Amino acid sequence: xxxxxxxxxxxxxxxxxxxxxxxxxxxxxxxxxxxxxxxxxxxxxxxxxxxxxxxxxxxxxxxxxxxxxxxxxxxxxxxxxxxxxxxxxxxxxxxxxxxxxxxxxxxxxxxxxxxxxxxxxxxxxxxxxxxxxxxxxxxxxxxxxxxxxxxxxxxxxxxxxxxxxxxxxxxxxxxxxxxxxxxxxxxxxxxxxxxxxxxxxxxxxxxxxxxxxxxxxxxxxxxxxxxxxxxxxxxxxxxxxxxxxxxxxxxxxxxxxxxxxxxxxxxxxxxxxxxxxxxxxxxxxxxxxxxxxxxxxxxxxxxxxxxxxxxxxxxxxxxxxxxxxxxxxxxxxxxxxxxxxxxxxxxxxxxxxxxxxxxxxxxxxxxxxxxx
Numbered sequence: 522x523x524x525x526x527x528x529x530x531x532x533x534x535x536x537x538x539x540x541x542x543x544x545x546x547x548x549x550x551x552x553x554x555x556x557x558x559x560x561x562x563x564x565x566x567x568x569x570x571x572x573x574x575x576x577x578x579x580x581x582x583x584x585x586x587x588x589x590x591x592x593x594x595x596x597x598x599x600x601x602x603x604x605x606x607x608x609x610x611x612x613x614x615x616x617x618x619x620x621x622x623x624x625x626x627x628x629x630x631x632x633x634x635x636x637x638x639x640x641x642x643x644x645x646x647x648x649x650x651x652x653x654x655x656x657x658x659x660x661x662x663x664x665x666x667x668x669x670x671x672x673x674x675x676x677x678x679x680x681x682x683x684x685x686x687x688x689x690x691x692x693x694x695x696x697x698x699x700x701x702x703x704x705x706x707x708x709x710x711x712x713x714x715x716x717x718x719x720x721x722x723x724x725x726x727x728x729x730x731x732x733x734x735x736x737x738x739x740x741x742x743x744x745x746x747x748x749x750x751x752x753x754x755x756x757x758x759x760x761x762x763x764x765x766x767x768x769x770x771x772x773x774x775x776x777x778x779x780x781x782x783x784x785x786x787x788x789x790x791x792x793x794x795x796x797x798x799x800x801x802x803x804x805x806x807x808x809x810x811x812x813x814x815x816x817x818x819x820x821x822x823x824x825x826x827x828x829x830x831x832x833x834x835x836x837x838x839x840x841x842x843x844x845x846x847x848x849x850x851x852x853x854x855x856x857x858x859x860x861x862x863x864x865x866x867x868x869x870x871x872x873x874x875x876x877x878x879x880x881x882x883x884x885x886x887x888x889x890x891x892x893x
Contacts, residue, residue, distance in 0.1 A: 523775070526556035528638040530776040533563055534747035538755050540725055541763030549575030550723050550768035553583040557590045559602040560637030563772040567649050567723040569695060570618070570627030578614045578627040582696050585610040586633060600642045600706055603635045607644050607696070607704045614697030628697035632663060634719045638778050640710025641719065646702055647695045650727050652735065653711070654718035654771075659735040662711070666693045689728075712780040718747075718773045722754075725767035729758045747771045 522533045533554040539546045549568035554561070566582040568575030589606040597605070610631065618626035630647025643651050648665040664670060668691040669683045678686060694702055720735065730738075738757060742750040751769045758767045 522554070524554060524556045524561050526561040526637070527559070528778050529561045529636045529774065531561045531636060532747060532773040532775055533561075533770065534751050534773075535565075535768070535770040536748070536751035536755050537768040538759065538763075538766070540766050541759055542765065545766060547573065547576055548766045549579055550725070550766040551576070551579035551583045552721070552768050552770045553587055554770070554772070555587045555591065557587070557635075558595055559590055559593060559597070559599045560635040560642070561772070562587065562590055562603075562633065562635050563719060563721055563770055564631065564633040565649055565721040565723060565768055565770050566632075566696075567630040567647070567725075567766070567768070568627065569629060570625065574617070574627035575629070578617055578629040578697055581613050581617055582610040582629045582631055585613040586631070590635070599635050599637045599639075600710070603633060603642045603644045604704050604706055607631060607633065607646065608701065611646075611696040611702040612700050615700045618697060626698065628695040630692065630695050630723070632721050634721065634772060636713060636719075636772070636774065636777070637710070640712045640780055642706065642710055644704050644706045646704060647692045648724050648727075650722055650724075652720040652722075652732065654720055654735075654739060655714075655716070657736065657740055659720065659732045659739065661732060663705075666705070667691060668693065712782045713774050713777055714780065714782065715774055715776055718771055721770040721772070723766060723768045725763070725765035726754060726758050726769055728765065729761040729763075730754060747773055 524531055524533060535552045535554070537548060537550050537552060539548040549570075550566065551568065552563075552565045554563045556562075564583055564586050566579040568577070568579030568582075570578055586606040586609070589609040590602055593602040593605055610629075614627065614629055618628075621627070630645075630649040632645040632649040632651050633643070634651060635642040635644075643662060645651065645663045646666060648667050648670075650661060650665070651663045653660050653662050664674075668688040669678070669686045671693065672678045672686070672688075673680060673683050683689070696702055718739075734757065735754065738753050739750050742753045751771055754769045755767050
C-alpha cells in the first residue's frame with residue numbers, strides 16, 4: 522500500500538498468521554500503518570493474555586497509537602508525538618484489563634516506526650522487533666526488553682546461549698501492565714534513504730528466523746514484491762514449527778529528502794535488581810527485571826512489590842554507516858625526510874657490521890697469542 526506523509530513516500534506490506542500451534546489459532550498479533558501529520562507510521566503489536574484478551578489488547582494498542590498520533594498538535598516533535606501515542610496505548614490497554622488480577626491482566630508488546638523528513642523515529646516496548654534492510658543486508662535496530670537480553674548485555678551469557686535459554690519467553694515490560702510504561706525511543710532520528718526497508722515483526726518470526734535467513738529470503742523474493750517477501754518470511758517461520766502467531770510488516774522508503782547516513786545505535790536500558798515479576802500470562806510470558814539479583818529470575822512469591830523501574834544509561838557514541846569502508850590506516854609520517862633517513866639507516870647498518878668484524882678479529886688474535 523503506497524502512503525505519503527511529510528515528504529516521505531513509502532510502501533507498506535504486511536502479513537499475519539496464527540502459526541501452527543493448535544492452541545494459538547486465535548491470532549493475538551495486530552499491525553497497522555497510517556499517513557499522519559507527524560509522518561508515515563508503521564506499527565506491530567503482539568497481545569498477551571490468552572486468546573480474545575490478547576487479541577483485544579493488541580488491536581486496542583494499534584488503534585490507539587494511530588488515533589493519538591493523528592491528534593497530537595503539529596508543534597510537537599515526531600519523536601515526542603510517537604512516544605505520546607505509545608503512552609496513550611499503554612493506558613488504553615490497561616483499561617482493557619480493568620478488574621483483572623495482576624497475574625492474568627492482558628497486555629501487548631509493541632514496535633513502531635515513524636518516517637519523516639529528518640529520518641525514522643523508532644519506539645518499542647517488549648520483544649517485538651525492528652530491523653533495517655539496507656543494501657541487501659538486514660540489521661536489528663531494537664534491543665529486546667527481556668530477561669535473556671539483559672543477561673547478554675551484562676555479559677552473563679552469550680548470544681548463542683540466549684537462543685535456548687529457559688527464560689527466553691520472559692519480557693521485562695509491556696503495554697497494559699500498568700497505566701504507564703517506559704517507552705524506548707532513539708535519541709535522534711535514524712537517517713533513511715530511498716530503498717531502505719524497515720522490517721517490523723513479532724517474536725513468532727524472530728524466534729525462528731535470524732538475520733541471515735531474512736537477508737536470503739528478501740534477496741530471493743523482494744523482486745516479486747514486498748507482499749510476496751512478507752509471505753515467504755511467514756512461511757519460513759511456519760516450516761520451522763510456527764510455535765506462535767507470526768506477523769511481518771515491511772515499510773519501504775520510496776522517496777525521501779537527502780540525509781546524512783550518520784546515526785546513533787539504539788540506547789541500552791537496564792533495570793536495577795530487586796524488582797518484581799509482574800505477570801504470568803496464558804501465553805507463558807512474564808514481566809521480569811532485566812538483570813535480577815545474582816542473575817537468578819525471581820518468582821511472584823519471592824518478590825512482591827512495585828513494577829520494575831528502568832534506568833537509561835544513555836546512548837553510546839554514534840555509529841557511521843559507510844557503504845565504502847576505509848582501507849588500512851596510513852603509516853605515521855617519519856620525523857626525517859625520506860632521503861636523509863635512508864642515508865642514516867645505511868650508515869648505521871655499516872657501522873654495526875664493521876664493529877662485528879673487528880670484534881671477531883680481536884677474539885681470533887687473542888686466542889692465537891694465548892696458544893703461543
